[in-house]
Amino acid sequence: MADIPAYRRIADEIGKLILEGHIADGARLPAVRELAMQRGTSVTTAVEVLRLLERRDLVEARPRVGYFARRPRPGVPEPAMSRPRMQARQVRVSDVVAQMFSADGDDASRPVPLGAALPGPELLHSAALQRATARWTRRSPRLLTGYGLLDGSPRLRRRLAARYLRCATPLDVPELLITNGCMEAINLALRAVCRPRDGVIVESPCYFGFLQVLEALGLKACEVPTHPRTGLSVAAVERLLSAANGRGIRACIVSPTNSNPSGATMSDADKAALVALCRRHGVALIEDDLYGELQFSGARPLPLRHFDTHGEVMLCGSFSKTLAPGARVGWIAAGRHAAEVRRLKFAVSVTTAPLLQEAIADLLEGGAYDRHLRRLRAECERQLRQVTQWVIEAFPVGTRVMQPQGGFLLWVQLPGAADAMALYRGAADEGIEFAPGPLFGSGFADCLRINCGQRPTRRIEDAIRRLGVLAAELATDLAPRAA
Ligand SMILES: Cc1ncc(COP(=O)(O)O)c(C=O)c1O
Structure with a gap:
């Protein structure tokens, strides 16, 4: 097995402690020399560790002050670890998948495309x-x-x-x-x-x-x-x-x-x-x-x-x-x-x-x-953050959202006993498409995947806000944040 470089291994360990809350958000991390001593490594490696954590957004460097732990965007809870039965079973995938790849016609008459995992054509340059x-x-x-x-x-x-x-x-x-x-x-x-x-x-x-x-x-x-x-x-x-x-x-x-x-x-x-x-x-x-x-x-x-x-x-x-x-x-x-x-x-x-x-x-x-990829990554990140913001504003209180560090997909978990398939049917009637959680395995009845690859236009924003309202209506004890 190839060795993992020391700086990556140490950064992984410290990152895990930050993400799991064992190192408090905002806590000061050891300075470079101290870290090198604690971990029995060189100063160069310690610098690389802190730089990597910074790139991963888990550490904030304050010039001439030090390094501080940063948990990603506190306040937006993320979905928890799944707990499937770990039993090998035959699967049958829903016909919803075929539907997502069958819509034809011009852009305006097609459902709002939050379903299939695709970057919009303008992103593909x-x-x-x-x-x-x-x-x-x-x-x-x-x-x-x-x-x-x-x-x-x-x-x-x-x-x-x-x-x-x-x-x-x-x-x-x-x-x-x-x-x-x-x-x-x-x-x-x-x-x-x-x-x-x-x-x-x-x-x-x-x-x-x-x-x-x-x-x-x-x-x-x-x-x-x-x-x-x-x-x-x-x-x-x-x-x-x-x-x-x-x-x-x-x-x-x-x-x-x-x-x-x-x-x-x-x-x-x-x-x-x-x-x-x-x-x-x-x-x-x-x-x-x-x-x-x-x-x-x-x-x-x-x-x-x-x-x-x-x-x-x-x-x-x-x-x-x-x-x-x-x-x-x-x-x-x-x-x-x-x-x-x-x-x-x-x-x-x-x-x-x-x-x-x-x-x-x-x-x-x-x-x-390579030039294209640099642009694409920046655009995906901007779009993903924008759609995330709309989801946070519009979906019912208690909604959990993942904040990935790459790609263009947003995984969302609704609060309460939500039914993503019912939401899917309600949204389809209004010309909005997304990928309901049950497509991705057993369980996930309360989850949905939103494709953020499409340019976040007014039509997309309206669709996200409408999904938030529909999600709240389906779970009558919940209220949307913004109607
Ligand atoms: C994880 C993953 N693997 C494979 C595919 C299919 O890839 P391709 O279009 O190259 O066949 C997809 C498409 O969404 C995907 O998300």
Whole structure:
């Protein structure tokens, strides 16, 4: 297992103490030298620890005064750790998912799009991709008249490997295969390691697409307690795998960074521990890194794969949330399962359409993608904060809201015995769409996911305020903050 640098490990530990309230909000932290002495480390490392905590917004540096603990936005309570039964079970995903992807027509006649997890078209700044696509269509008509290569564009695969190297995660180009989006990557990974009726660990809540793939492949989902800020509970995974009901578990799918729907990010220590644990128990680890590049500030969080030196973690991703969902270009670095994944790829979809792979490789090569990402992250953060503010103002007192550090999804828990499906139906009648909690696992009847990727216009604001009123009406003992 790769070592976690000392500064990250110490920052993780101190951060946890702050977030869990063991270090009070506003409390003074040790000065640099004192911290170095306490932790038996160098002054340089202590400085790095404090800088990292500052970037994570958990510490405030007051020049010439010192460092102070800061809990994120006190006053807005966050949803609690989930408590699923940890029993592998067959799943059936609601038809609501299909509805969210079926609305057609012009923008004004479509429901207010707070449902599907999508950045708005203006955030995707697609002119550069359009130009590159036109260029490749002219330059290389074979990209349309041929199938392309089974593994995908060699240039794109080399570019992807180079990107992961930047976050200290070496991938071998031969193990990388281009897929039709991240969903195909997950699908291939599961097929490579599971047989029907095997159990698969998922976060609770988790992306409903995972549950759909499990359903389609005849696999069972085993939901494990997950904190909406710190992600999958590694302690719970350990308990499960050591117990009798962990015996049929073959794989674990996890989205460790800015997870969908809660926005949770696992600490480096938890990521390393999960990799080691799965290896010890022979459980295949499938990583969904879709939101890894959408961290608002600080270093890009490390993928699980960083902590894996045995090629055990199957790393999946795509450009769907950062560049072009319609391009359907994703990837899988399947490590020691690469040969099996390659064999399955042909059976599932033969190849991935080659034209857009070349166009995307151009953007990666020229630096346009990095410039675009910087803008996209800033816009996502601004939009997310704006919508959060409207939710806080408009939803009933006692509503809990997550404040993720990346992505564009807002996970909201309503107070009392709220019924998110009833709210969904009421809102749909008024042309407002969101993703109700029960799509994301068992329970979550009182939760909803709001997509903040759309530009926060007056129409979006009105829809959020209306949702707040409807939520309060459904729970008659609650009152909205603003009607
Ligand atoms: C966590 C997660 N994984 C996978 C997907 C699907 O990705 P793609 O469109 O690349 O297939 C989504 C889409 O919302 C997602 O949120």
